[in-house]
Amino acid sequence: MRKTLTEANQGYWDRIKRAKSWIECAKDIEAADAANPQQLFILYWIAFNSMYGRVNENPSGGYLRRTDDAEWFIGQICHLDSQGRIGAVLGPKAARKDAENLLSSHFLFDGYWRDGSTGEIKKKLKEHAAEAVAAIEGGSLESYLTTLLWGRLRVLRNQIFHGGSTNRDSFNTHTLGPALRIIKVLLPAFLEVMEARYDKEVEWPKIPYPRWDSPQHPHPRGPRG
Numbered sequence: 001m002r003k004t005l006t007e008a009n010q011g012y013w014d015r016i017k018r019a020k021s022w023i024e025c026a027k028d029i030e031a032a033d034a035a036n037p038q039q040l041f042i043l044y045w046i047a048f049n050s051m052y053g054r055v056n057e058n059p060s061g062g063y064l065r066r067t068d069d070a071e072w073f074i075g076q077i078c079h080l081d082s083q084g085r086i087g088a089v090l091g092p093k094a095a096r097k098d099a100e101n102l103l104s105s106h107f108l109f110d111g112y113w114r115d116g117s118t119g120e121i122k123k124k125l126k127e128h129a130a131e132a133v134a135a136i137e138g139g140s141l142e143s144y145l146t147t148l149l150w151g152r153l154r155v156l157r158n159q160i161f162h163g164g165s166t167n168r169d170s171f172n173t174h175t176l177g178p179a180l181r182i183i184k185v186l187l188p189a190f191l192e193v194m195e196a197r198y199d200k201e202v203e204w205p206k207i208p209y210p211r212w213d214s215p216q217h218p219h220p221r222g223p224r225g
Contacts, residue, residue: 003198007215011054011204014214016194018050018207023187036168037176038160044183045157048149051077051190054205070150077190078142080197087141089185098178099148103129105175108152149186153179 005013026043029035035043052073078086089095106112109125128147136144156179159165210216 010216019047022047074145081193086189089189101178102152108155
């Protein structure tokens with residue numbers, strides 16, 4: 001049962017609420033057969049961003065935004081996953097194949113866009129993919145997910161979100177299928193882990209842009225607008 005929202009627990013409850021709302025939106029659109037893969041990927045990534053986004057307060061005033069928010073979240077969620085929920089959804093053969101395709105895609109490798117398809121880049125891509133596979137086989141789910149989500153799917157996110165692709169007709173269409181299938185199973189698993197581990201000892205930082213009339217809003221009882 002949901003507890004009373006406080007400044008201390010809002011970072012936990014609102015992450016869950018926001019992420020669920022975007023996942024439900026994606027499912028509704030998909031059920032109505034009214035979306036293309038790009039649109040669905042955008043909605044699922046927004047849900048993911050709802051989980052990992054955070055505000056870092058600057059002691060001298062104002063706020064600092066950091067670039068490692070997703071890496072923080074991946075570490076947090078893997079630490080909390082004592083039941084192995086995340087690893088379980090990545091276990092099936094189809095999921096492993098999708099993940100391997102994403103890890104080995106040069107279109108999702110930053111180095112390819114900087115330096116082209118050189119022999120050295122191909123070597124680095126192969127090494128990075130092998131390191132990720134070795135990580136999960138060695139029990140380091142955090143390292144594996146960091147490479148898969150932040151090292152590969154983030155590049156796809158950038159291509160779509162920042163106008164680097166064409167809707168329904170683009171070079172990244174062959175990566176969208178496996179990316180969408182992976183993120184669609186990972187995000188519900190993340191939510192299951194979060195909901196199973198409500199714990200006052202677990203730190204959930206402040207969320208960006210807390211809604212009006214909520215404890216973390218700068219002026220929780222002030223006027224709207």
